[in-house]
Amino acid sequence: MQPFMRRLIHSLLLALLALVPWPVSSQVPQPGFSVVDSTVVASLLTCSPGQQTYELYGHSAIRISWNEVKDEAVVSCERVYNFGIFDFDQPHFVWHFTLGECDYIAAYTSLPSFLREYAARGSSVTEQVLALYPDEARHLLLSLDSVCRPENRSYRYHIFRHNCTTKARDYIEAAIRGRVIYPARHPRHTFRSILHQFTDGHEWAREGNDLLLGAEADTLLVERDEQFSPIYLMQYFDSAFVDRGRSVYTTLVLQRNELLPEDTSRQQLEADALPAFPLSPRALWWLLFVIGVVVAAVEVCHRRIFWPADLVLMTLQGLAGCLVLFMVLCSEHDTVASNWQVWVLNPFPLFFVWSVVRADRLGQRHIYHRFACLLLGSFLLFYPFIPQHFSQLALPLALLLLSRAIVHLIVYRLRP
DSSP states (O other): HHHHHHHHHHHHHHHHHHHHHOOOOOOOOTTTSSSSSSSSSEEEEOOOOOOSSSGGOEEEEEEEEEEETHHHHHHHEEEEEEEEETTTSSTTTHHHHHTOEEEEEEEEHHHHHHHHHHHHTEEEEEEEEEOOOOHHHHHHHHHHHHHTTTTTTTEBBBTTTSSHHHHHHHHHHHHHHSEEEEEEEESSHHHHHHHHHHTTTTTHHHHHHHHHHHHGGOOOOOOOHTSSSHHHHHHHHHHOEEEEEETOOEEEEEEEEEEEEOHHHHHHHHHSSSSOOOOHHHHHHHHHHHHHHHHHHHHHTTOOOHHHHHHHHHHHHHHHHHHHHHHHHHHHSSTTGGGGGGGTTOOHHHHHHHHHHHHEEEHHHHHHHHHHHHHHHHHHHHHGGGSSSOOOTHHHHHHHHHHHHHHHHHHHOOOO
């Protein structure tokens, strides 16, 4: 009887499982699949870029709506959960951000308040309603509610691996019973190339990125790494599907809505209100190089070194080098530790600037210039082969500094 009873119990369990409304592989969630009065509805919100530096890459948030019984009445509730809250006024914000030790906060607000903020800067807001089962949507709501509590809401922010967009994606994936699959996309991108797409027209923001990001920012990314960008995550969600096991696949996005259209006129007003520098980075750096060449030519003709040029250049090079070297050695930010620009921008000129200026004023040689020729010449020799996209400053600065060193050698050789 025991084998018979085991088979009977097994058959009953299979029969009960057959009563559960599992979707079959040929089915996908239809409109209204999870949108009923008693069901939580979850959406990914994607905001288009603004004009401020921290707005250039867009933003992501999660919208949750549900029905709740209050005072024996059913009321509709809604929240927008946001992982991108930060405060410039918090103590030592810039210092902690530079170190990569900046904490962001998870919080929620109402949808009208959220939309007003992005309408004020002219950004669009696109909603992707997620095709979640009712228990998955409820799980997502409870998880987001928990993470917004005061004891849980802070998290360590990192630009590429742990930001407001990746946090939203991770919470959505954690709520799904199954594996989210993102189809491969071509061409593949790098962190830097994606940043360049969103800093197009903002050359000084691009120059700042290129100055601090190292060679790791130029390696090709897998699909998941590209999702640090809100716009890219939205595109990936559009084509993603969920492997729920037993050859059952469902789409991740049920439908897509435009909650707020982009206001190009307001965007232009925001752009016009920003302080503008008359020269692009490339034009400024090459202008400085030309000025340096003219000064060098005058020095060779008069066989005399113009010492204020050394004072200014070596001081600026050393201060910029302190920043680059500090980021390489101390910052926790992704990709900054592999910055080959430290070859040109390093603090060493600060150790020699006063002795070099003193030698210039006394008309004496200084060994620093031979060392600079060797270092900068090596950099320019290997420049085409270094696997990093350099800032527009790197090449003209290296040429300018090399020309200064060569001029010193020529002038002191020409002297009787």
